[in-house]
Amino acid sequence: MIWDCRNSVHRLSGLFGLTFFFLLMCLCSYKPTKINWRPVLWGFLLQFIFGIIVLRWEWGASRFIELSDMAMIMLDFTYNGTDFTYGFLSSPPNICGMEAVVAFRFLQVIIYVGALVSVLYFYGIIQAVLKRLAWLMQFTMGTTATESLNACGCVLLGNAESPMLIRPYIEKMTNSELHAIMTTGFSCIAGSVFAVFISFGACPRYLLSAAVMGAPGSLACSKLLYPETEESITKGVDDLDLPPSKERNAMECVASGSLEAVHLVTAVLASLISFVAIMALLSGIIDYAGTLIGHPGWSLEMLFGYAFFPIAYLIGVTEFEQALIVGRLLGVKIAVSDFIAYKRLGEVLHLLTPRSAMIATYALCSFSNFIAAGVQMSVLGGMSPQKKPLISKLIMRALMAGCISCFVSACIAGKLNILFENTRELFVIILSIIRRLLE
Structure with missing residues (x-):
């Protein structure tokens, strides 16, 4: 890896970041002597291999761009519904810099995707896809069936919906399994908000790959920070009995899926209004305090920039001004x-280099924040009331693991942002890594 960076020294910072985060998790591990290295090494390996395929292999990169374009075409059908319903509020005329209203255009994608997912679940398509992906993760990483299925589910469904797939088993989960469930929830984004982030200016290719890389990476980080010390009751994916759809036909699925998504849209709108207002209030207070001591212009985001500057540097943003901007984004997230x-990333894209923008997109791609922590405590606590004390105890450790998983993805992306000249070199590297791991 060091040799790979010989002609681009600034890419070495990502390697230093990987080393730092790995050592940090080992030091903070609940029981370091009980760490099972199989899920840890395989998790990081799968994360790295997928990064190579998407970012270093020209054929893989082009196929992934095609996949993201297909996803965008599918999601763009949302605007047929929003334009019909909201008119110019969704698609305003291109005059005087007028922009679409966020609530009436971008967030409505959540309703469309919610209805679509409900229909796919009714016909058993989502269950079939998730079971196959979970089997692959369990076969390579050795994680339990519930952990693997939830990790794959988070990529499509999100941290609030995915635990519904394994609801009957939450009551009997080990502490490490529950920690892994929360970590994967913090490490991924839901398919329903995918188009929202794209509309803010994020690259769909990077978002898609970051979401998939987050699944094995989150399990690896979870098993480092909270190793398994008990015996799980779920060994094989085939033993899991996924709950069937409650609806009786596809039309009912569309109606119920849309209605459930409305609650999510309402929650997102409420969060945006309150937290943007609170950020403005705190920035005003900080600016006033700075003015009193002769330093006007201070803000909450400026403090975030300096506080998270070291993290931005470690994940590969080595230019000072660029690292301050990315650090500010990490703090807000x-x-x-x-x-x-x-939203802030879209506003500052013109100030960032393409490489810094890519690293920021990977680092931000998750639900790892204090709002999501509250959501997870409510969702999992509601499914298993007797596990509430344990959930409260593990939640901050899981949040830390989720954040680090995203930082690891960003480190890998920052290091692998140059294409290979031929596919032979790619497969030689992948096979040599797997051979050494199996030895």
């Missing part, structure tokens, strides 16, 4: 909301 962070 963790302390406030990923929605606001991606």
Whole structure:
């Protein structure tokens, strides 16, 4: 890996970041002597291999761009519904810099995707896809059936909906399994908000790959920070009995899926209004305090920039001004909301280099913030009331693991942002890594 960076020294910072985060998780591990290295090494390996395929292999990159374009075409059908319903509020005329209203255009994608997912679940398509992906993760990483299925589910459904797939088993989960469930929830984004982030300016290719890389990476981080010390009751994916759809036909699925998504849209709108207002209030207070001591112009985001500057540097953003901007985005994402962070990213894209923008997109791609922590406590606590004390105890450790998983993806992306000249070199590297791991 060091040799790979010989002609681009600034890419070495990502390697230093990987080393730092790995050592940090080992030091903070609940029981370091009980770490099972199989899920850890395989998790990071799968994360790395997928990064190579998407970012370093020309054929893989082009196929993934095609996939993201297909996803965008599918999601763009949302605007047929929003234009019909809201008119110019969704698609305003291109005059005087007028922009679409966020609530009437971008967030409505959540309703469309919610209805679509409900129909796919009714016909058993989502269950079949998730079971096959979960089997692959369990075969390679050795994670339990519930952990693997939830990790794959989070990529499509999100941290609030995915645990519904394994609801009957939450009551009997081990502490490490529950920690892994929360970590994967913090490491991924839901398919329903995918188009929202794209509309803010995020690259769909990077978002898609970051979401998939987050699944094995989150399990690896979870098993480092909270190793398994008990015996799980779920060994094989085939033993899991996924709950069938409650609806009786596809039309009912569309109606119920849309209605459930409305609650999510309402929650997102409420969060955006309150947290943007609170950020403005705190920035005003900080600016006033700075003025009193002769330093006007201070803001909450400026403080975030300096506080998270070291993290931005470690994940590969080595230019000072660029690292300050990315650090500011990381602070907004963790302390406030990923929605606001991606909105800010879209506003500062012209100030970032393509490489810094790519790293920021990977680092922000998750629900790892304090709002999501509250959501997870409510969802999992509601499914298993007797596990509430344990959930409260593990939630901050899981949030830390989720954040680090995203940072690891960003480190890998920052290091692998140059294409290979031929596919032979790619497969030689992948096979040599797997051979050494199996030895």
